Structure formats: structure tokens, C-alpha cells
Amino acid sequence: MEQIIFIILSVLAVVGALAVIFSSNAVYSVLFLVLTFFAIAGHFILLNAQFLAIVNIIVYAGAIMVLFLFVIMLLNLNKDSEAPTPALARIAGAIAAGLLMVTIVGAFKGLSQGSDVALRGGEIGTVSRLGQVLFSDFLLPFEISSVLFLSAMIGAVMLGKKNLKDS
Amino acid sequence: MTPEYLSRFGGILIFILGGIAFVLLVVGIARMIRPNRPDENKLSPYECGEDPVGNVWTNFNVRFYLVALLFLLFEVELVLLFPWAVLFSDAESLATFGTSWIWISITEITLFLGMLIAGLAYAWRKGYLAWVKPDPKPETIEPVVPGALYEEINRQYERKK
Secondary structure, three states, rough: HHHHHHHHHHHHHHHOOOOOOHHOHHHHHHHHHHHHHHHHHHHHHHHHOHHHHHHHHHHHHHHHHHHHHHHHHHHHHOOOOOOOOOOOOOOHHHHHHHHHHHHHHHHHHOOOOHHHHHHHHOOOOOOHHHHHOOOOOOOHHHHHHHHHHHHHHHHHHHHHHHHHOOO | OOHHHHHHHHHHHHHHHHHOOOOOOHHHHHHHHOOOOOOHHHHHOOOOOOOOOOOOOOOOOOOHHHHHHHHHHHHHHHHHHHHHHHHHHHHHHHHHHHHHHHHHHHHHHHHHHHHHHHHHHHHHOOOOOOOOOOOOOOOOOOOOOOOHHHHHHHHHHHOOE
16 A cells, blocks of 8 residues: 555656656646645655655745745746747756766665665654754754744845835 | 554545545536537636736736745744644643753744844834835926916906906
């Protein structure tokens, strides 16, 4: 049963990711990305990371996709206003993406030590377990993340400020 | 050997599958029994009975984006607060942690919230959240007709009375 669900979710995720790349309309790309995120949330649940699954849906599929849609609307990507991508940029993009893939494959090569078993056991992905770890061992990183939020907020305000005047 | 937590999520899975099946069923029945006679007017996008004018893709005000970004930050903050709230509402886990942990965590949360509230207050105080209000300025109009002419006309009509 678990195997079947895993296969269905994987197929959904891969097909969704491919559709993100290949759909010509940017809005459809975002919607397919939402589908991919849902499939990945299913994977998290299979790995007993329940909190991560819900956060993945709420934050990524919910809020960040809204931001993506905003950006697409702000860029105003019309067919006629879109300039054709120069060949150099395409080659550079292909090389960059290939290098990223090599890095990811290299990073995953060292991960074949069956850490999956440790993930499945016990209560490691539940909310209360996360809270215990967050407020005992990772107290300082938790607090520092609030500084990160503050800087992100001020950065957003600063970047938006330029455009606010003339709108 | 399905673990227990998975069988609990099975209910959610059934809900999702049921939702998809229901939509497909309803749309499928509609497709089967409805007459299919498309014409140009039926296929055009509806815009209050008018012919659609212009493009659907308009540029949003950047302010929407800023508000959405602030919302996102607070949402992530909420996500991080949730584990704490779960622990804090549970008397059993509170007992295992002890009193000092309670006060430390409350201080932490207050600091954490305070940071973001300071950011929000900054954006608010600087007026980045405020909408652009129309700011009508009184226009001074230089009259083309000199005032003396009006006086002249007034005098003329006075004489006629």
C-alpha cells in the first residue's frame, strides 16, 4: 500500500515538475508547481514528517505561490512584449542548470547509508517533538531566525519603496 | 505493516480522492446530459454583457506585493510558534520541562514576536502600508478675461435698468 502511494505521488511530482517547465503560460506553470508541492507534501507524510508536510502546503503552496503569481502579474509577461531569449543566455542557463544537477547528484551519493530507517522510527516528525527540540537544543537559532525575518521585512520594504512613489 | 500514523492520514487521503471523484462525477454527468451547441457569443468570456475590452493581465500595484510579503513573514512566524503552542498547552510536557523552561520559552517567544512587530511597526510608521490617497491641490487659474471687462459689462446693464 505504501509502495503504491509512493509511486503515485512520485509520478505526480515528476509530471507536475515537467509541466512547470514545459507549459508556455507562466500562470499554468505556477499551478503545476502547486500540484508538485502537494505531491511532495505527501512524500513528507510517508516519511513521518507531518509538520513539514503541512508547512509545505501552507507556506509554499499557499503563500509563496501567491507571491509567484504577483511577480508574474507585475512582470506583465505578454506574448507580444516578450523579447526572444538570446542564444548565449540559453547556453549559459543550460550550463548552470547542469552544474547544479551535478552538485545535487554528488551530494546525494554520500547519502546511501539507510538513514531512512531512523526517520521512520518514533515520533521524530511530530509537532510536539519539533517543539521540544526547537526550544531546548535550537533555542539560539530559533531566536536568530527572528532577526532574519526582521531583515527580510525591512529589505522588502526598502525594495518596494522605490516603486511605491510612482504608482 | 503500515504504521499507525499512516492509517490516520488515510482518512485525509480518502477525503482528497473523494473530492476529486465528486468533481469528476458531477462534471461528467453534466457533460453527458447537457446539449452541446456552442456559438461565438457563448464561447466569449463574459464581462457584464459587454464585449471584453483590453487585456486581462494588468499590472498590480506594488503595494499588494509588499502586503503579501509581510503576510508571508508573519505566516512563517506562526508556523514556528505552533510547536511551542502545542507543547505549552500540554500539561504533561510542561511538567517534564520544569518551571524554568516555561519562563525561558515565554521570554523567547516575546522576543521573537517583538522583533517582527518592530518590523511591522517600522513599515507602518513609515507609511508603506498606507494606500495612496488622492491629494488634490487647489489650482490657481489665471483669468484670460481681465476683471475690468466684467466691471464694464456690469455698469452697462445697470444703466439699462
